[in-house]
Amino acid sequence: MAYVIGIDTGGTFTDGFVASDSGRLAAAKSPSTPPDFSRGFLDVVDELARTLAIPTRELLARTRYIVHGTTSTLNALVTGDVATVGFITTRGHADSITMMNLEGRYAGLDPEQIQHMARTNKPAPLVPRERVEEIDERIDYKGAVVVPLDEAGVRAAVRRLLARGVQAIAVSLLWSFRNPAHERRVREIVAELAPALYVAVSHEVSPRIREYTRSSTTIVNTQVGPRLAAYLTPLEADLRERGFQGALLVMQGSGGCVQAADAPRHAVSTLGSVLTGGVVGCLQLAAALGHRNIISTDMGGTTFLVGLVVDGKPRTTTTTVLHQHQINTPMVDVQTIGAGGGAIAWLDGGRNLRVGPRSAGARPGPVCYGEGGTEPTVTDADLVLGILNPDNFLGGRKKLSKALAEEAIRTRIAEPLGLTVEQGAAAIYAIQNAQTADLVRKVVVSSGHDPRDFAIYSFGGAGPVHAASYSADMGAAEVVVPLGSTAAVFSAYGLAASDIVLTAEASDPANWPVPPAQLNAVYARLEAELAQRLRDQGLDFATVAYEREAEMRYTMQMAEVTTPVPAGLLDADQVDGVGRSFEALYARLYGQGSGFADAGLQAITYRVRAVGRLPIRPALPEIAAGGAAPEHAGTRRVLLDLRHGWQEARIYDYRALKAGARIDGPAVVEAPTTTVALPSGCSGRVDRLGNLVLTYA
Helix, strand or coil, rough: CCCCEEEECCCCCCEEEECCCCCEEEEEECCCCCHHHHHHHHHHHHHHHHHCCCCCHHHHEEEHHHHECCCCCHHHHHHHHCCCEEEEHHHHHHHHHHHHHHCCCCCCCHHHHHHHHCCCCCCCCCCCCHHHHEEEEECCCCEEEECCHHHHHHHHHHHHHCCCCCCCCEEECCCCCCCCHHHHHHHHHHHCCCCEEEEEEEHHHCCCHHHHHHHHHHHHHHHHHHHHHHHHHHHHHHHHHCCCCCCCEECCCCCCCCCCHHHHHHHHHHHHHHHHHHHHHHHHHHHHHCCCCCCEEEEEECCCEEEECCCCCCEEEEEEECCCEEEEEEEEEEEECCCCCCEEEEECCCECCCCEEECCCCCCCCHHHEEECCCCCCCHHHCCCCCCCCCCCCCCCCCCCCHHHHHHHHHHHHHCCCCCCCHHHHHHHHHHHHHHHHHHHHHHHHHHCCHHEEEEEEECCCCHHHHHHHCCCCCCCCEEEEECCCCHHHHHHHHCCCEEEEEEEEHHHHECCCCHHHHHHHHHHHHHHHHHHHHHHHCCCCCCEEEEEEEEECCCCCCCCCEECCHHHHHHCHHHCCCCHHHHHHHHHHHHCCCHCCCHHHEEEEEEEEEEECCCCCCCCCCCCCCCCCCCCCEEEECCCCCCCCCEEEEHHHHHECCCCCCEEEEEEECCCCEECCCCCCEEEEEECCEEEECCC
C-alpha cells in the first residue's frame, strides 16, 4: 500500500491529509509551532500515523510523496526576516528599484486609499543604495551586445558586496531576457569568488519585459530563497531520519507543486504556497459534484481567503503586489484579509469596534484556549454566543473556557462600549460576517461575474461557523461545506490531490498577427525547457500536458490580458482565432465596446504551463444513506443571526448523520474538527460524499 500526504501549515494550525492507492483516507490537525514550523509539520505526521493506527516510520516508508503548503517565504517577507541581498544591474539603472516605475506610492492600494494621496507612503527600496552595484555592459532590445561585459568591474563589484556582508546576490541586467549571456557570466564570476553564495538571475526568475518588475521579482526571490532552503533542507533531513524515502514537494502559488530541492531556485513562486491548496481541493471536489463555477472561501485561525473557479479553471494572475512592490509570478488569484477565527477584536482611537487583521495565532491563541491570551477573538465571541461547544472543540481534544472568553470581551469590548458581554460578542460576530461577505462580493463582482452563477465552498476550521452568514446575501445557488474525510483540513486534501506544475515564459513584443512559424518556434522552445525540468523532478507521471497562453493588449496600452493559445503547430487561422479570443476576453473584463480594434493588437509575453499528473489521486468515499429526518442530540441557546436574537437551536452530531439527512435552522452541526451554524431560514442536506450543502429558502 502506497500513500500520499498533504500538509498545510497555517498561522494557527497545521493540517494533514493522507490517502492510499487503495482508497484509505485519514486527516489530522495540530497546532502550528512558530517560529519553527517544521515541528508542527512533524507533529501532524505523527497524528496521521496514529489515526491510521500504524507507526510513523511505517507511514513514511510507504509514502511516495508529501506535498507541503508552506508559509516560509511569505512569513520571511512579512516579518522582514530575509537574506541580506546585494543587487547588480546595468550602469545607470541602479535607481530603478527606488523609482519603482512611479507606481510605488499607490501599487496595491484600493481606490479609496489612492484618493488620499497625502496619506500614502512610498516604501523603501528592496535593496538599500549602498548594496547596489552598477556594471558596464549593454544588450539592446534585439538581444545584440552593444557594450561588452566588463568582467574586471564585475569582480570588483562582487568583492565590494561581499565586504558589506551580503548573504545573496540578485542580478538583473537590461534586456537579459532577450540575451542572457551577460547575466550567466556574472553568475559564474560570483561562483568563482563565493562558491556557496545564493545567486538569482532575472532571465531565469522573471524573463519578462519591464525592467522594474523584473528586478523587483529577482530581488524578492533572492531575499527568500536562502530562507526557504534553510527551512526545507533540515525538514527533509528529519523526514529521511524517520524513514521517508519518497519525494518532498512544495506547493507553488500557481496551484501546482515542485520538488523541494528545486523550490529555493524559484522561491518567489512559493509565495502563495499556503493560499492555493484550498482552491486545488475545490477543483477536485467540484469534479465529483458537477460544479463548474465556484467561490472558494477558506477561514482558518489567522486569515480569510477567497478565490474563484470559473468554467472549471481557477482564476489566476501573472503579477502580485507585496508591500507596494510589483512582483511577476503566476499565481492562483486568492484575495486575503486578516479575519480568521483568531482575529482580535479591539477598539480604535475613536472607540469603534474593529476585528482583525491582528491575530492571536497559535501562541497564545484565543483567550478561551487558556494559554495566556488576553485579547478577545472571533473564536471567543463564537463560544460566548453558544455556537461552539466548549467540550467538543477539535472533537473534544481541547477544552475551551467560556468564562475566560466572557471576561476578555467584558473588559476589552463590552464595558468600554456600554454593552453587555453577549451584546459585545454579537457585535464581534456581526462585524466578522460583514467584512468576510464584503471580500467575497468584491472578488466576484470585480471580476465581472454574477454570484448567482456560482456555488460557494466553505472550509477551514472557522469557515463553516460563519459560512451561512457571509453567504446569505450573495444569492449563490448553494453553499458546500466539506464535512467528510476532508473536514477542516480541506487545503491539505487539495495539496495531496495536486500535480507538478511548472511555468516557462518569454517576452518578445510584436504586432499581431505574429507569423505562425515565429509563434511555433517560441512555444516549442518553452515546451522543450519544461520537458527537461519535468525530467529533473525525478518523478513518474500518469500524464503530462502543456497549456499555452499569451499576454496581449491593444497597441500602446500598458496592461495585458492573458489569452489562451491552442496546442500543436499553429496556422494562420488559429493565430487569427487567438486575436478574436483576446477581444472577447477584453470585452468581458471591461465591457462591450471598450476595445479599440483599429489600434491593432500586440503580443508581449508568451507562457507555457506544464502539468505532470501524479499517480495517486485521492478519491473521496461515499457515505451510507439514511433517513431525511435525523435525530438531534439536544438543544442549546445560541445567537446565529442578529435579526432573530437568541434562540433554542437543535444540536446535531455530524458522525450520526447519513446521506440524505436534512436539517433546518436554527441548528448547529458539530463535527470532530469544525462546527457548522445554520441560522433560521437556512437548510442543510448531507450529500453522498458527506458534505453539508446549505441553501436559503
